[in-house]
Amino acid sequence: MTDTADSATPFPPAPDNKSALEEGDRLTPRFDANGLVTAVVTDAADGTVLMLAHMNAEALSMTLSTGIAHYYSRSRASLWKKGESSGNLQTVEEIRIDCDQDAIWLKVSVSGHGATCHTGRKSCFYRRIDTMTGDAYLVADADDAPRFDPKDVY
Numbered sequence: 001m002t003d004t005a006d007s008a009t010p011f012p013p014a015p016d017n018k019s020a021l022e023e024g025d026r027l028t029p030r031f032d033a034n035g036l037v038t039a040v041v042t043d044a045a046d047g048t049v050l051m052l053a054h055m056n057a058e059a060l061s062m063t064l065s066t067g068i069a070h071y072y073s074r075s076r077a078s079l080w081k082k083g084e085s086s087g088n089l090q091t092v093e094e095i096r097i098d099c100d101q102d103a104i105w106l107k108v109s110v111s112g113h114g115a116t117c118h119t120g121r122k123s124c125f126y127r128r129i130d131t132m133t134g135d136a137y138l139v140a141d142a143d144d145a146p147r148f149d150p151k152d153v154y
Contacts, residue, residue, distance in 0.1 A: 009057035014101060022099050029060060030102040036072060037104055044093035044107040050116040051124040055104060067092050069108055086153045087112035113147040118154065120146030
């Protein structure tokens, strides 16, 4: 799928007029050549970045109609209802789109264990890159320990 709508998307095509795209009131997501748009997901309560994912037209449409976050899994090549198997569903509190409508921002509340990452942690971004020694090392945040054992859930 490209920036134009086809039978697989419920969204109208992006306008040719830049002003209409950036200042208008129509949701016209600009899906990439693979039919995807990037989605940044944050905790609605504290702003923590929880994950980065992708949505196709179906995932975005399902998210809008159900209020539960849906994504497109590139590795499984299928629609993915986040938290369906773990119980950590993401209830959407707010959705924003960037100026040229090619990135989505979801503010969510997470049920269950309150974990988003498949490792059991609240956030998929639980490690920072440390270059103090000249080499790049990954250091886990002490305050984002696993909230569940993935072996018990998946």
